[in-house]
Amino acid sequence: MYNNTIEDRKAMQRVICIMILFYLIQSYGAYPGLFGLPLTIYLKDNLGLSPAQLATFSSLIFTxxxxxxxxxxxxxxxxxxxxxxxxxxxxxxxxxxxxxxGLSGLQFNTVSPLIGGLILVNIAIAFSDVLTDKIMVVQGKVFNNTALLQAIQWTALSLGQALLYYIGGWLAQNSSLSIAFLLTAIVPFLGLIATIVLLADEKKQPKTGSFQRGLKSLWLGVKSRQFLTALGFIACLEFTLIPSLVNYIVYYQKESLNFDPQFIGILGTVEAVANALGAIAFGIFASRISRRWLLNLAVGFSVVSTLGLLFIYNMQSAILVSLFFGFFSIVAMLGVLEIAARACPVGAEGSTYAVFMSVYHLVKQPGTILGGYLYDRGVPVSTLVIISAVFTAFCWFLIPLLRLAQKPSL
Structure with missing residues (x-):
């Protein structure tokens, strides 16, 4: 039973600081990174990559x-x-x-050095993200509030991306890719300082188990019906034949809509703000309303907002679609993330939760590659959008299998 003592509150405050800072580092350092939009435009305009080639490049560096x-x-x-x-x-x-x-000092005429360098960056940041998630799962169970900690994580991530996309749009229009990499290098350096300060009191511990035992614990954690259903839910929710809204505009609609890089960056900011608002709403209401009702509503609006891509014809409609899509997609995702976090077994929190997050990242990559190839071969973008919306709608059939309580547990 969690007791709200002064020591507990201080410990919770430190955990919250870790969630905020390290998730901001994930966003600004690699995913998508300060260099994200400048890199996308550089690959398109300077190296001449097609939509399918860009999707393949993105999949490789996010492996x-x-x-x-x-x-x-x-x-x-x-x-x-x-x-x-x-x-x-x-x-x-x-x-x-x-x-x-190192990347900031190079000139790029091919994608090879970019792929090699960015894979290393993503290994480092992805590993640090698994560490952060384990802290969230362990401490969330201690304080009986995984939903709040996850909402804080994704609020920080989304608000950070709101400013990130704006800065990225400015860099893409007014600076160079090398400068973008140089500025990004400051982010993990700040992570070094934060580690020294926030984890100064971490106690040493003996080896906790063998690698084989870790695999066994992982298998025990992921084979439950609820966890497998949650994996299926997030796979359907995140699978898409179209890239992110920003890349969708850059490759499929930039010429017809005449949006400049600065406004494309603003669109990313709007979507990120909507993500933050959705995460805040989830953190406030997750323990007060039926989770089943919340997920059903979020899936429905996610389907509608995906179809809304078909109706982007000016700046105002693009902003409206960004708001709807960003808000409801994060609510649906957080609802399932919280279920997955509670299902992680003691001693294997890092690996079990990482399986779930790997699926979250994995399902996006093949779809966007396939969508890029289909688009290159003449399939209308409207068809790709409709198929993506249908996959999101499949989530409705999985919600009953999650066996959610009709009333929230307080």
Whole structure:
């Protein structure tokens, strides 16, 4: 039973700081990173990549996010220098800082050095993200508030991206890719400082288990019916044949709509703000209303907002679609993330939750590649949007299988 003592409140405040800072580092450092929009436009305008080629490039550099369970097993079972978190964070942020500084000094005529460097950056940031998620799951169970911690994570991520997209739009229009990489290198460096300050009191611990035992714990965690259903839900929710709204505008609609890079960056900001508002709403109401009702409503509006892509014809309609899509997609996703977090077994929190997040990242990649190839071969973008909306609608059939309580548990 969690007692709300002064020590507990201080511990909770430290956990909240970790969630906010380290999720901001994830957003600004790699996913999508300060360099995200400048890189997309550079690949299109300078290196001449097609939509399918861009989707393939994005999938390659984000491959490290798809093997997150491996990172989870490693950090669940192998402390470094006696620390389960501090040493790993220091290694990750040092690697990311070094590689980004190296990229800032290069000139790119091919995609090869970009792919190699950005894979290393994403390995470092993805590993640090698994560590952050484990802290969330463990401490969320201690304080009986995983929903609040997840809402804080994604609010920080979304608000950070709101400013990120605006800065990225400005950099894409007024600066260079090298400057974008140089500015991004500051982000993991700040992570080094935050690690030293926020994890200064972490206690050393012995080796917690073998790699084989970690695999066994992972299997026990992910084979439950509820966890598998949650995986299916997030797969249907996130599968799409079209890229993110920003890339959708850049490749499919930029010429017809005549949006400049600065406004495209603003659109990303609007969507991120909507994500933040959705996360805040989830954090406030998750324990007060029926989770089943919340997910049904969120899925319905996600379908509508996806179809809304077909009706973007000016700046006002683009902003409206961004708001709807950003708000309701995050509510649906957080509802299932919280279920998954509570299903993680003790001792394998990092690896089990990482499986779920790997699926979250994985299902986006094949769809956008397939969508790019279909578009290159003459399939209308309207067809791609409709198919994507249908996959989102499949989530309705999975909600009953989650066995959610009719009333929220207080």
């Amino acid at each position: 490290p996010w798809l093997i997150r369970p491996l990172y989870g097993i490693i950090e669940d079972t192998i402390p470094i220098f006696g620390y389960q978190f501090k040493s790993y964070f220091l290694i990750c942020y040092t690697l990311a800082t070094t590689v980004l500084l």
